[in-house]
Amino acid sequence: MKIPSLAGAVLLAAVTAVLPSSSGASAAAAADTRIDIDVRAGLATVSDTAVGVNHAIWDSQLGTPAVSDLLGDAGVKMLRYPGGSYADIYHWRDHTAPGGYVAPNTDFDTFMAGARRTGAQPMIIANYGTGTAQEAADWVRYANVTKGYGAAYWTIGNENYGNGHYGSAWEADDHADKSPKEYAAHVVAYSEAMKAVDPTIKVGAVLTMPGNWPDGIIGAGDTGTWNQEVLTRAGSAIDFVDVHWYPGGSTPAETLTRTAQIQDAVHLLRQQINQYAGTGASRIGISMTETNVEVGRNTQPGALFLADVYSGLLAQGVFTVQWWNVHNGLGTVSEVAGETDYGDYGLLSSGNCNADNTVCQPALNTPFAPYHALSLVGDLARAGDRFVGTGSDNGLVSAHAVRRTNGDLAVLLVNKDPDAAHTVSLNYQGFTPASGAPTVASFGNGDDAVSTAAVGSASTQTLEPYSVSLVTVRSGRTESGSPKAPGQPSATVTDRTATISWPAGAAGLKYEVFRQNAGVGEQLGETTGTSLTIGNLQPGRRYTINVLARDGSGRQSQASPPLTFTTGTPATSTxxxxxxxxxxxxxxxxxxxxxxxxxxxxxxxxxxxxxxxxxxxxxxxxxxxxxxxxxxxxxxxxxxxxxxxxxxxxxxxxxxxxxxxxxxxxxxxxxxxxxx
The missing domain is CATH 2.60.40.290 (Immunoglobulin-like)
Known part of the structure; x- marks a missing residue:
């Protein structure tokens, strides 16, 4: 986690469209970017905890009506408490954090009152570094038995691999043994004690994100990496894993390329869970409870990154993504893309100044650019809706799409080009848009708020430089009477073939198997049975497929849950x-x-x-x-x-x-x- 300066802490005591107020690029300009959207390529369903942020006990605004309402307006559905590394020094019963600053009116009950006003579920970090399993169990009892809060999600500690075991120490850890083996043993003990109080809670263990330190490193005396050791020893005792991602990058452009790593990182993490966590590993969810950037935190690069990273992670099945932080305090001030950046990890201004009062932030709780991107993601990722496959032929324009439960399509487009507008053509697979201009909500560089208008068409829109836009396209056909989506497929795989199987649906259905391919799905075959063998695959290639059902009237179901598999190598070779x-x-x-x-x-x-x-x-x-x-x-x-x-x-x-x-x-x- 990123901790504010002491001074800051004390003071805290699709298609995207150019809107008329923007630079004036025409929505009728010739398209230079192709966006493909395939509703047959079903990805993850949005959870009811998808859009989250962090709260911290050194933030005097925690739980205030003004902040709670701002977060609620942005669609925040999960709030994390008591704040990153502070969790490993925080004692909930007396509301103290020895060695740290605790602002007035930031106790657990105040936090819960704010969460309820926001309409968000809590994610609570139990103190591993300086606490005990009994202290955590007592907190569960107070929260869910005494107060009836129904707090479902509890993580054991925060970034506990940063306790010195791998050479870097920022996380408090009073245990003599700092190894992942010791952490895993305590995770089991915490889980047993906490679930003895309330067996309905979900307990999470801290892992490291693939590609981020100390991923891949085997510490002295260990038999495997942090993730391998924790999953092997504590996998049966947990319900989810908790990771953080600060991708770095010395420039905004470099940082904005890092979101391309999301699919591989989540794939590797899921692979580790399945390999090491034992029987029933598929039940273990993934939460991303801290992410942010190092350059352009309060300006448009932070907003563009937020839109991309939330959407990308949620599409891959991460059940909550949480920005660090609501408030954090003034950092190093710079100019980014013509706008003042305060180097503040917060979504909202802390309203503080530097030591000599020569630079001051905007008024307290003024939203920074990432907040407005968060509000667009909050509107995109509504509980129960389904992410679908997208593709772009322009590396500076990314696309994310969600199929609404009513059949409409919401498309989030991110133009990461700081200098040029891009006109995009939107091409649909398995979806027929209604006529008329779609509703476009857009946030551009230097804007103070999201602008909304009906502009352009369902097939062509223009994106301002450095902008995020949410385009809502109404469906032009009714979905009533369509077959139900097939259930979760499974696969038996060789080096060049895969036999796909799925649960039987209603009588008289035909099933179609599609491979996901950057927004333009490839039909691999069809059958009236419940399995299909696919040939001509490439060894060692990762494939993601969906199964759809079609009835005798030609009506097609929505996609099955996705199935991802990797082909092997030949059983025999020279x-x-x-x-x-x-x-x-x-x-x-x-x-x-x-x-x-x-x-x-x-x-x-x-x-x-x-x-x-x-x-x-x-x-x-x-x-x-x-x-x-x-x-x-x-x-x-x-x-x-x-x-x-x-x-x-x-x-x-x-x-x-x-x-x-x-x-x-x-x-x-x-x-x-x-x-x-």
């Missing part, structure tokens, strides 16, 4: 490759590759090739062969002979600046090898 990450330090690692010749004849000279799954991975150096990289493709070449049945080993130093998705498919002289 070569076998074993890839290992043998020593990781958080943004790089030593990799080892063992190559075995399974053929009956020697190989006189060989080339091993593989492709990195992402753009942020590379080879820094290699040994025992000649290494080269072009784009994502790596080639390892040797003139040496590899005898029948013999093995060779090569190694390299790899770099990564995001989630490190390891390659699984290797070819030896063009032949796909079996993975070991």
């Amino acid at each position: 070569c076998t490759v074993k890839f290992r990450d043998v020593n990781d330090w958080g943004n790089g690692y030593v990799g080892s590759i063992d190559i075995t010749n399974n053929a009956t004849a020697p190989i006189n000279g060989w080339t091993l090739a593989f492709t990195w799954p992402t753009d942020w991975q590379s080879v820094s150096s290699g040994w025992s062969a000649t290494w080269s990289q072009e784009g994502r493709t790596v080639r390892v070449t040797s003139d040496a002979a590899l005898a029948a049945g013999a093995a060779a080993s090569v190694g390299f130093v790899g770099n990564y600046s995001g989630p490190n998705v390891l390659p699984t498919v290797f070819t030896l002289n063009g032949t796909v090898c079996t993975g070991a």
